[in-house]
Amino acid sequence: MIKAIIFDFDGVILESVHVKTKAFITLFSNYPEQIDQIKEFLLKNGGMNRFEKFETIYRDILQTEVATEEIELLGQEFSQLVFAEVTNAPFVPGAKEFIESNSRKYSLAIASATPEPELRRIVELRGLSQYFSSVLGAPANKAQNLLKILSRHQVKPIEAIFIGDSRADYEGARKAGIPFIARVVPGSDVFDGIPVLGAIEDLKGLDAILRTCL
Incomplete structure (x- = not known):
């Protein structure tokens, strides 16, 4: 039962999934050559929290080291980008x-x-x-x-x-x-x-x- x-x-x-995908693309718009890879990663990894996604994108796609402080700042920016849209989705x-x-x-x-x-x-x-x-x-x-x-x-x-x-x-x-x-x-x-x-x-x-x- x-x-x-x-x-x-x-x-x-x-x-609201598309809202968050759009926010990731906005945050990584300075990496146009990797955007398609990032989109594919996001499509396959829904359910992973945003901080893990940031770390994985930097490590596996951009192959760039990123500080914990930068991840935290990205998380704050992400929240600002998505909150209103998700609230109205x-x-x-x-x-x-x-x-x-x-x-x-x-x-x-x-x-x-x-x-x-x-x-x-x-x-x-x-x-x-x-x-x-x-x-x-x-x-x-x-x-x-x-x-x-x-x-x-x-x-x-x-x-x-x-x-x-x-x-x-x-x-x-x-x-x-x-x-x-x-x-x-x-x-x-x-x-x-x-x-x-x-x-x-x-x-x-x-x-x-x-x-x-x-």
Whole structure:
């Protein structure tokens, strides 16, 4: 029996992935020859927190050393670039309706790679705080936050579902032992060959998949 449903945030509750991709491209606009590589990296590594992405881009793509202070400054600039747009991003179809209709039926939680204070502010500004008993973000990773949510809600991994849109989300669920439902954007091959519990284009189809789990 499913007792808890845990959501990633960007790309699962809000259609905000493109906002953050655009911010990365803006921050690295001085490296036009590497932009395509950076875009490809971002596409394949949704779910990784922004600081890890900065470090990986500098190390593996730009092949340049970067100081911790510079990473922190990039994080501040990134927040300034994305906060307003994410706050105004549309909901993934079906997300708001599902959350509002099911917050008493299930324990609802969020596990995101967004820095937790920023995530909590956005959730509050979108009028969603009342529906979630846990809202967890970076610096903890997905698996750590998922395990923390299980402990707080006193549910077993098999009694929870995690809904995400990236391989990092899937890996976090796998490490925590939680069944995983993939939100798959049409045309994406992110989850090809991955044994997910179910795949949905938006959250309108979530109720139907959950009924098969009861």
